[in-house]
Amino acid sequence: MAPAPPPNAPLLTLRRTAKSFGGVRALRGVDFDLQAGEVHALLGENGAGKSTLIKLITGAHQPDAGEIAVAGRTLDGLTPALAQQLGIACIYQQPALFPDLTVAENIGLRLEPAGAWRRIDWRARSARAADLLRRVGATIAPETEVRALSMPEQQLVEIACAVGAGARIVIMDEPTASLTSREQDRLFAVVRELRADGVGVIYISHRLEEIFTLADRVTVLRDGESVGTLAVRDITEAGLIKLMVVREVAQLYPPAESAPAGNVLTLRGVGCIAAGLTDISFEVRAGEVFGLAGLVGAGRTELARVLFGLTPADAGEILLGGQRIAPQAPPEAVALGIAYVPEDRRRHGIVLEMPIAHNMSMAVHPRLFPGGWLRRGAETELALGFIRDLAVKCAGPEAPGGSLSGGNQQKVSLARWLATKPRLLILDEPTQGVDVGAKSEIHRIIRRLAREGLAVIMISSDLPEVLGMSDRIGVMRGGTLTAVLPGHSDPHTVMAAALGQTA
Amino acid sequence: MNRYFREISVTVALVLVLLALAVVAPAFFQAQPLLSLVTREAPTLVVACGMALIVISRQIDISVGAQFSVCGICGGLLAARGWPLTLVVPASAGLGALLGACNGLLIAGLRLPSIVVTLATMVMLRQGLNLVQQGAFVNLPDRVQWFGLSQAAGQGTLVGVALLLLVLFGLAMRRVAAGRWVYAVGTDAEAARLAGIRPQLVTFLVFVLMGALTGLAATMNIVQSPQVQPLAGSGLELKVIAAVVVGGVAISGGRGNVWGAFAGLLLLACVSPALIHLHIEAYWEKAIQGAIILLAVVADGVRQRQTPGGRG
Numbered sequence: 001m002a003p004a005p006p007p008n009a010p011l012l013t014l015r016r017t018a019k020s021f022g023g024v025r026a027l028r029g030v031d032f033d034l035q036a037g038e039v040h041a042l043l044g045e046n047g048a049g050k051s052t053l054i055k056l057i058t059g060a061h062q063p064d065a066g067e068i069a070v071a072g073r074t075l076d077g078l079t080p081a082l083a084q085q086l087g088i089a090c091i092y093q094q095p096a097l098f099p100d101l102t103v104a105e106n107i108g109l110r111l112e113p114a115g116a117w118r119r120i121d122w123r124a125r126s127a128r129a130a131d132l133l134r135r136v137g138a139t140i141a142p143e144t145e146v147r148a149l150s151m152p153e154q155q156l157v158e159i160a161c162a163v164g165a166g167a168r169i170v171i172m173d174e175p176t177a178s179l180t181s182r183e184q185d186r187l188f189a190v191v192r193e194l195r196a197d198g199v200g201v202i203y204i205s206h207r208l209e210e211i212f213t214l215a216d217r218v219t220v221l222r223d224g225e226s227v228g229t230l231a232v233r234d235i236t237e238a239g240l241i242k243l244m245v246v247r248e249v250a251q252l253y254p255p256a257e258s259a260p261a262g263n264v265l266t267l268r269g270v271g272c273i274a275a276g277l278t279d280i281s282f283e284v285r286a287g288e289v290f291g292l293a294g295l296v297g298a299g300r301t302e303l304a305r306v307l308f309g310l311t312p313a314d315a316g317e318i319l320l321g322g323q324r325i326a327p328q329a330p331p332e333a334v335a336l337g338i339a340y341v342p343e344d345r346r347r348h349g350i351v352l353e354m355p356i357a358h359n360m361s362m363a364v365h366p367r368l369f370p371g372g373w374l375r376r377g378a379e380t381e382l383a384l385g386f387i388r389d390l391a392v393k394c395a396g397p398e399a400p401g402g403s404l405s406g407g408n409q410q411k412v413s414l415a416r417w418l419a420t421k422p423r424l425l426i427l428d429e430p431t432q433g434v435d436v437g438a439k440s441e442i443h444r445i446i447r448r449l450a451r452e453g454l455a456v457i458m459i460s461s462d463l464p465e466v467l468g469m470s471d472r473i474g475v476m477r478g479g480t481l482t483a484v485l486p487g488h489s490d491p492h493t494v495m496a497a498a499l500g501q502t503a
Numbered sequence: 504m505n506r507y508f509r510e511i512s513v514t515v516a517l518v519l520v521l522l523a524l525a526v527v528a529p530a531f532f533q534a535q536p537l538l539s540l541v542t543r544e545a546p547t548l549v550v551a552c553g554m555a556l557i558v559i560s561r562q563i564d565i566s567v568g569a570q571f572s573v574c575g576i577c578g579g580l581l582a583a584r585g586w587p588l589t590l591v592v593p594a595s596a597g598l599g600a601l602l603g604a605c606n607g608l609l610i611a612g613l614r615l616p617s618i619v620v621t622l623a624t625m626v627m628l629r630q631g632l633n634l635v636q637q638g639a640f641v642n643l644p645d646r647v648q649w650f651g652l653s654q655a656a657g658q659g660t661l662v663g664v665a666l667l668l669l670v671l672f673g674l675a676m677r678r679v680a681a682g683r684w685v686y687a688v689g690t691d692a693e694a695a696r697l698a699g700i701r702p703q704l705v706t707f708l709v710f711v712l713m714g715a716l717t718g719l720a721a722t723m724n725i726v727q728s729p730q731v732q733p734l735a736g737s738g739l740e741l742k743v744i745a746a747v748v749v750g751g752v753a754i755s756g757g758r759g760n761v762w763g764a765f766a767g768l769l770l771l772a773c774v775s776p777a778l779i780h781l782h783i784e785a786y787w788e789k790a791i792q793g794a795i796i797l798l799a800v801v802a803d804g805v806r807q808r809q810t811p812g813g814r815g
Contacts, residue, residue, distance in 0.1 A: 017690075098758070243795075310697075329701075330696060330698070330699045331695060331699040331700075331701065340697065342697055348693050348694045348697050349694070350694070351687060351690045351691050351695075351757075353690055353696050353757055353758065354687070354690065355687070358683065362683075362687060362695075362698040362700070363698040363699050365680045365683070365684075365700075366680075369680045372679050372680045372681060373678060373679060373680070374677070374678050374679060374680055374682075374683065380606045416698065
């Protein structure tokens with residue numbers, strides 16, 4: 001058997017843990033430890049490495065370097081099954097339960113021994129579920145179908161599973177993101193109870209006030225590194241924000257040489273219940289890059305979809321060039337001169353099986369092909385023009401979109417929308433997943449488009465990018481715009497606005 | 504790998520079968536039996552053109568056989584009442600378009616899965632026809648058969664119409680913006696929607712077109728005999744779906760063309776006469792057709808795994 005663990009060893013220790021995906025270094029070297037009976041908060045901006053760290057702890061990924069020790073035992077080759085055996089449980093933001101099964105069945109699936117032919121003792125299953133639910137303070141009948149439960153109730157079922165599995169280490173990934181304050185209080189009570197039972201809780205949240213109410217210690221991640229672990233009572237909110245944010249913005253961004261002219265887009269109190277947006281007001285001028293910053297889930301993509309007519313606004317007014325507009329569908333928005341280059345280009349930006357030329361012409365069929373007849377010549381000409389103009393590296397206009405690198409796919413997606421000759425260009429995470437060279441190329445293109453008089457809204461979770469590229473920065477939080485800041489603002493100010501603090 | 508690898512390989516297979524027959528059973532190539540064979544397949548080809556569009560747009564329509572029967576009987580009843588063929592043909596195509604529109608409304612409008620919707624409409628149409636017609640044939644006036652022309656001229660007309668439609672669709676899918684939309688919607692409906700295409704409208708219209716073609720094909724069938732059978736279309740849906748799949752139209756949508764479907768149809772249609780000429784028992788026909796379909800699906804599966812960046 002393994003040697004007995006040293007007494008008072010931390011529940012979990014990570015030393016100099018590193019992990020890369022392809023060429024991207026998600027974690028550069030993280031030190032982290034979790035004691036029994038503590039709530040340890042994990043804090044960092046988008047892309048700081050929190051999710052990767054969780055995946056290493058739950059065994060979903062293996063680290064490239066460094067070590068992970070559970071209860072003093074160094075493990076190499078942690079798998080999800082082993083992690084479960086060691087008492088590691090993770091409660092994700094979106095609970096992973098089977099909606100068509102009952103609560104008792106879901107709990108049974110997690111906790112009962114596997115075996116295709118074993119007999120199921122329904123009475124015991126139900127009794128155990130009821131007991132676990134009571135222990136986490138949930139008033140849910142075990143025979144309820146999970147489909148009928150609210151998100152917080154589903155989280156409680158997940159926690160009940162963790163308790164039932166005898167988890168010693170419980171990871172909670174933004175558990176309060178969709179909770180009301182009453183539900184939040186109940187969740188906090190459950191977390192405190194777990195702590196009292198000697199469980200170690202890793203608590204991930206963007207809400208600083210939660211960290212101050214609940215956590216004992218906090219570790220801040222920045223660019224894949226742990227930059228500090230502190231006792232919560234020893235630190236202020238301003239101090240935490242300072243730790244989270246990169247100190248200087250790299251000087252790689254093209255200068256903003258355009259002089260913004262008149263308003264192209266004006267929003268007054270725009271809201272949309274379906275998209276979770278309320279009372280958004282700002283304007284974007286011609287020749288301006290308006291950066292939209294905020295944490296994931298703050299409502300930035302939702303706002304873009306409202307402007308593009310995908311989920312029409314139901315409150316306030318939108319003015320484009322002084323005219324009141326209410327786009328109800330994308331073709332209408334395109335006709336008005338709005339272009340939206342979506343996030344996740346591999347899903348919606350370009351069609352990988354289609355040739356580059358077809359991809360580029362897709363949004364301009366009515367103009368390029370009057371009467372509906374395809375004009376191959378015009379299409380090829382359009383494609384060649386953009387391939388040259390945006391320096392798309394490809395075998396030619398007939399090459400399939402899937403044969404291109406990420407950066408070049410993004411350029412094709414961009415070309416499709418520039419072909420519509422828009423007045424307003426909305427870019428959603430334009431440089432996500434592209435390499436450094438292509439990234440600065442895309443930045444130069446965006447800058448040039450602004451110089452040519454386009455109004456650009458750039459959504460980005462990359463804070464240095466927003467700071468470096470934007471003439472003005474709108475910060476969103478919880479489905480509304482909380483601040484409009486000048487370009488090259490202090491990163492701390494932007495982060496504080498995104499987190500809802502006044503630092 | 505060549506973009507048209509699948510179409511080319513089906514055509515090569517077809518040519519090889521024909522060459523083999525030329526050597527082993529030259530009797531296969533006698534003009535009259537061959538013309539009869541091709542004429543019998545002409546209505547199927549028209550339906551297959553529509554089915555190619557349906558499958559490219561990532562849908563399926565298994566009600567075409569039942570639609571074919573209903574349109575055939577209705578067309579036959581009108582002709583028996585003395586309607587001229589110049590009215591019977593558009594009436595039948597119109598009825599087909601209406602039936603297709605019902606499918607399209609349910610599938611595109613309510614976003615229901617096409618396999619379930621068309622299964623339901625198939626059963627309803629088939630049973631409705633049984634109820635009304637009780638299995639009775641419809642006798643046609645003499646002037647209907649072969650359009651009142653000689654048999655050879657009538658056969659020629661039917662084959663000509665089918666080939667004309669094939670060429671029309673083949674060109675339209677490459678030359679008309681609407682053809683591009685069908686591919687775009689079948690590959691990635693959300694991307695198409697973001698690009699300003701209306702996927703639901705495209706889907707609806709494809710089903711309407713499918714119905715109209717089926718109605719037209721039904722009249723191309725009834726002019727071939729003095730009576731209309733109420734079971735004329737049974738099994739047609741499987742035949743055309745098989746032809747389309749063998750011809751390289753991806754069942755997952757977005758890929759393929761009507762030329763491939765044409766080659767696939769001919770390849771499957773050759774099996775039966777080839778067996779007769781080779782003096783092999785006819786029981787083998789379905790087995791061999793099944794093997795061809797399986798081979799085509801396996802080829803697609805292998806290809807999809809090899810294509811980098813393609814849908815998994």
